[in-house]
Amino acid sequence: MRPSRAISRLPEGIATTEDRQDGATPLALLKILGIAMPRPAAAFAAKRLFESLGRGHPQLLANLAALEEREVHVLPAELPYGFALRTGPRPQLRVIGRGEGQADAAVEASAAVLTDLIEGRIDSDTLFFRRDLQVTGNTAAIVGLRNALDRETIRLGAEIAAALGPLGPLARRLAHSIEPALGRWELRARTLQRALSPPLRTSDPALTAEVERCRAEVAALTARLGRIEARQQRREERAP
Amino acid sequence: MNARRLELVCPAGTPAALRAAIDAGADSVYCGFRDRTNARNYPGLNFDFAELVEGVAYAHARGRKVLVAINTFPPAGDLAPWRRAVDQAAEARVDAVILADIGVLAYATAAHPQLRRHLSVQASAANAPSIHYYRDHFDVRRVVLPRVLSIDELRALIAEAGVETEVFAFGSVGPMSEGRCFLSSYFCGVSPTSEGACAPAERVSYLERDGRVHSRLGEVTLNTFSPGEPAAYPTPCKGRYLTHGRATYLFEEPVALNALGILAELAEAGVTALKIEGRQRSRAYVTEVVGTFRRALDALQGETPAGAEPQQLRREGEGGRETLGAYRRGWR
Known part of the structure; x- marks a missing residue:
């Protein structure tokens, strides 16, 4: 079986969807749900997915039920809508539009990062x-949800395919076939975005991050130097 | 190079993390119960009795150990949860309990004399007379040393200690007053040493405003981060405070301890075990950090050709920066 491909930008050494050998393609499946499916169909699929997860991972449902009653919105950056996950006595998953509904907490990241998080392949604190x-x-709602998920081994690709029932194998084949195209399309979109951006534009995330890292480093060194100087001054004042 | 063999003691906040730690090469795994008897009392984290029994079976089947942290301080007149935790740890046949309070130590010594006792870092025993007190009164076999000692101080202390020593090798660092810090309680009204959570998640919130992340503890904004700037937990010791009109880290900066580069020195100083911090982190973190240290320790033993690069774990740490902390007291 072909491993699926990662579309996210993750640092070297962190396991990504690229490393999968199980033939599951959760990212592409998620994107099919998000891009190709009209919202009622995606809502139906999400409901089926949650029921299927409950059957396959009863302890996950028990762990979610043991948490306080809260609503956490999980928002994949590339998808037109997100997911509202309700913890507490009656755990529930539903599809929501952007900015829709009242959340106790929200988590937003690329679909690839969220997929890796759900599958326990990457650390949320990192x-x-x-x-x-x-x-x-x-934050308690998010920490509780993260810990409940981290207790279980979830293979999202297989779960989505299972939730789609007889359409599962078809969706998987479709996901396999469109995944390289999805990757190329996203790469092109990013290249185009970079080409349209003026050079050294500060909104370039990598450059901004580097600049901010340097700023933080300088601030930290300045603070440390200040402390050393203050200590030195006190020492000199104390000296006979 | 064949150095003294160092025991690798690794964190587990969930049964999945325990299995991940064992599979990644931990010699011992430490964990806690789902209540305030341990210093990582966060929502959805930790073990119930049945999970602990399963975890012990998993570890023992692979020749590894499980240690249970019961390392918070009971409030006056409320020892029952701590006694129950010690009883359950003994019943689960764990390899040791990690304790801090002398009342809990006394109970464990009397009720379960065969249960090995380690002294938690929360007890903050950093000199020989203090360690001897715990050794002589409660037959403590190992002391987890606070992160305040340089390598030379470690070497001298270990020569006098008369018990095994465990030191921190990776993870978050505190303001060097282990087990005695109450900063968080001024912000939250909850004692970190008896409720088991510094900056409890219930009081932490993050806001996005003007492209900056504002991290808050209770009603207080402790830090703000510009776009792309590495973020940190809003713990009071790592807050950025305005002094003389300038925002600066007064107590401690958001950095992670990483002793990968000085493992040979720690072994030579006589350390028995290395502790990885982070029971609140996910199993992915456990796999990454434990695996990296396992490879480095095997290389130190001459069992494998190459160890891990010290900077390999930089991305895992708070603030995206590393320190050798007190081990190299360049600032002293």
Whole structure:
């Protein structure tokens, strides 16, 4: 079986969807759901997916039910809509439009990053430190959800295919066939975006990150130098 | 090079993380119960009794150990949860309990004399008389040393300690007053040493405003990060405070301890075990960090040709930066 491809920009050494050998293509499947499916169909698929996850991972449902009653919005950056996950006594997953509904907390990242997170292939704190994961609202709700997911081994590609029932194998084949095209299309879009951007534009994420890292480093060194100087001054004042 | 063999002690916040740590090469895994008896009391984290029993079976089947941290301090008149935790750890046949409070130590010594006792870093024992007190009164076999000692101080202390020593090798660093820091309680009204959570998640929030992330603890904004700037947890010791009109880190900066580059020195100083911090982190973190240290330790033993590069774990740490902390006290 062919491994699926990663579309996200992840640092070297971090496992990505590229490493999969199980033939699952969760990212492409997710994008098919997001791009090709009208919202009612995607909502139906999400409902089926959650029911299927509950059957395959009863402990996941129990862990979600053990959490406080909260609504967390999970927002894949490239998709036109997101997912509202309700924790507490009656866990529930539904599709929502951007900015729709009242969330206790929200998590936003690329679909690839979110997929890897759900599958336990990447650490959410590392992503947060690097600012590849945007977190807002009630942190306890997000931490609880992350820990509930991290207890289970979930293969999202297989789960989505299972949730689609008889359409699953067809969707998988479709995902396999369009995945390289999706990757090429996204690469082209990024290249075009870069070409249209003026040189050294500060909104370039990599450059901005580098500049900010340098700024933080300089600020830290300045602070440290200040402390050393203050200490030295105190020492000199104390000296006879 | 064949150095003294160092035991690799690794964190597990969930049963999945425990299995990941064992599979990645941990010699021992430490974990805690799902309550305030341990210092990582976060939502959805930690083990119930059945999960602990399963975890112990998984570890023992592979010749590894499980240590249980019961390392918070019971409030007055409320020892029952801590006693229950010690009883359950003994019943689950764990290899040791990691304790801090002398009342809990006394209970464990009396009720389960055969249960090996380690002294938690929360007890903050950083000198020989202190360590001898715990050794002589509670038969403590190992002390987890606070992150305040240089390599030379470690070497001298280990020569006098008379018990095994465990030191931190990777993870978040605190403001060097382990087990005695109450900063977080001023912001949240919750004691980190008896409720088991510094900056509890219930009080933490993040806001996006003007492209900057504002991290808040309770009602206080502790830090703001520009776009692309590495972020950090909003713990009071790592807040950026305005002093003389300038925002600066007063107590500690968001950096991660990484001792990968000084493993040979730690072994030579007489350290028994290396501790990886991070029970609150995911199993992906556990796999990455434990695997990297396993490779480095095997290389140190001469079992494999090449170790890990010290900078290999930089991305895993808070603030995206690393330090050798007190081991190299260049700032002293």
